[in-house]
Amino acid sequence: MAALSQQSTVDELGMGVLRDLVAGVLFPGHTVLHTRAKHLLFLPRDFIGLKGSTVEALSKAARQAETNRIAALRRHYNPELQGKGIIGYTTGSETKQMPSGSYWGLLRRLGIYKGKGSVWDAHSTLATERSARLQRSMFHAEDEDDQVAPGIDLWDELPEPADEFQGFDLSADEAAWLREKFLLSDKSSANARSLVSWLLDPDRKEWGAEVSRIWDHARASEFPAMTAEAM
Template sequence: MSSLGWIDFDEAERQRAQRIMALFQERETRDELGLGAIRDSIADHLFPGTSTIQTRLRYMLFIPWLYRALEKREIPEAQLRAEARDTEIRLADALKAGGESNGVIGRDAGPRLQRLPSSVYWAGLGAWGIRAFPGSLDSLFVALRGRGRSRGASGSEDALASAPAPAVWNPALPRMPDDLLDQANFRLTADEAQFLIDRLVASQPTALLTMLAREGIDADCDHIWMHPHLSAFPAAARRLVQHGEIFSHVMHGAALLYNLALSELRQRDDWIEAYRERLAAWRDDLDPGAVRAWSLDEFWSVVEHPAHAVRPAAKRFVTEWRELVLGGVGQVISAPGARQLVEQRERRLKTSQSRFGNHAVRDRWTGASGADRLSFRWAQAKSHLRDLAHAE
């Protein structure tokens, strides 16, 4: 049994560990071949503050509204935590009462909800400059507890001055609707949308997400490289999108081959046929000339991100897979070298939990792992941009 822990003295490391643990709970982030750091680097450059389990943009306001009200309560920490959880669950009921059905976190789970909206959006609130408090949600509760103790120690002005309340939210945060916990919806007001755009401009001025938000661009396309305004993107963003497209396309073949190999080991003819068809389509769509012209040196340079360390083994895997593709994309499906490369990569990453080596783990496999093309959180960014564009 494996575990993940950290020493609780470095806030940056604590938040990094929390991001990693959050990924384990996100179905769409399955990373069977160790490409997650590259994928997330591209996504964080283009769409900072997003995650694959975010639903609707107004949660970026719901969370600070609810917590700003709770911060005024001088109650024990345990009670504050309990009330915060109860309030977030009540928000789901209020959204349902307001006629919302899609995107409501906790819509079906109710009091059994495990992943609260605050944990889903906490990192994004910081990345967008909506949250001024630098620590984790846990550390906020501790800070509020400390504030309450200092106030209780003495009623004097000196005592209050010696322990100033921590700045938690941006002072320009719009006013919370009076009936938020009775009836709520996801529709942004014009003032709320402008506040969110202003936060993006101030905190993430070079991000593609900021440019699209500022210009009010809402486009319904499956991938960011299919965007109708691609030619108008800033040069750096456009180049990164182009790199992301070829990386997503090339490495999709490795993911499909991984799923095909497992399907063959499971002796599932229906799965085998489906993955062979998908690999044939991948082969037909791939442009060998574009793959040959793809500069990996430039790619590693533009995707570099301080929050994600791309390990040398991951770079070697991408390089070796690209070489196999250039050697003959039509042969990759059956080439022993390609299958060996994919299998060895998964075995090194998963060790005793490798589906190639562990029969019990393989027998629990349900037929698809990371089988879709990498999209770098465009679906979530697209949803947020739509919410901004349709503010009332």
């Protein structure tokens, strides 16, 4: 145990490998930072309209968009902010890791973001496309602008947001859309599917909201074989 207290030690016991294997079976693509599904809608909605033609400008605009979202969530839940799942609710624009840093991998896994790489790579791809688009437009007359190739499509089509801001609450359409994204991302057979896919199956009518430990689920005996083995 003394080895674990050394700052230079990195998973000397190899527990990280086991953790990742189990997590991949139960909740693939998830981390302990993923506490609010609405971020999977906030981020694309905020990023789709970013202004800028350079990586630096897009990165700055993205950070401002996330800062604005944090502020909106603070206003919505004020004064009871603690425990609401608002990333950066105490530090605001000074937050070191914005929601995009936590949720980007899951956005890619679910196919909500259709590009490759990190957030920075996304900005780079968009900046390159916009630069090329600007150069192409220079060779077209003003009345030919509509003939210029459309911009690249980096995001999946999203459900319409509610008329009024609902914080982290999902509308019925948003919940159904996210469930479909999770189910479509799992290509495994019935016995090898993830636990999250099993739980989100539309044929399953009960949720079991009062279950604090997954192995206490009333239908644990029906879990996929891979899930049962991991547990």
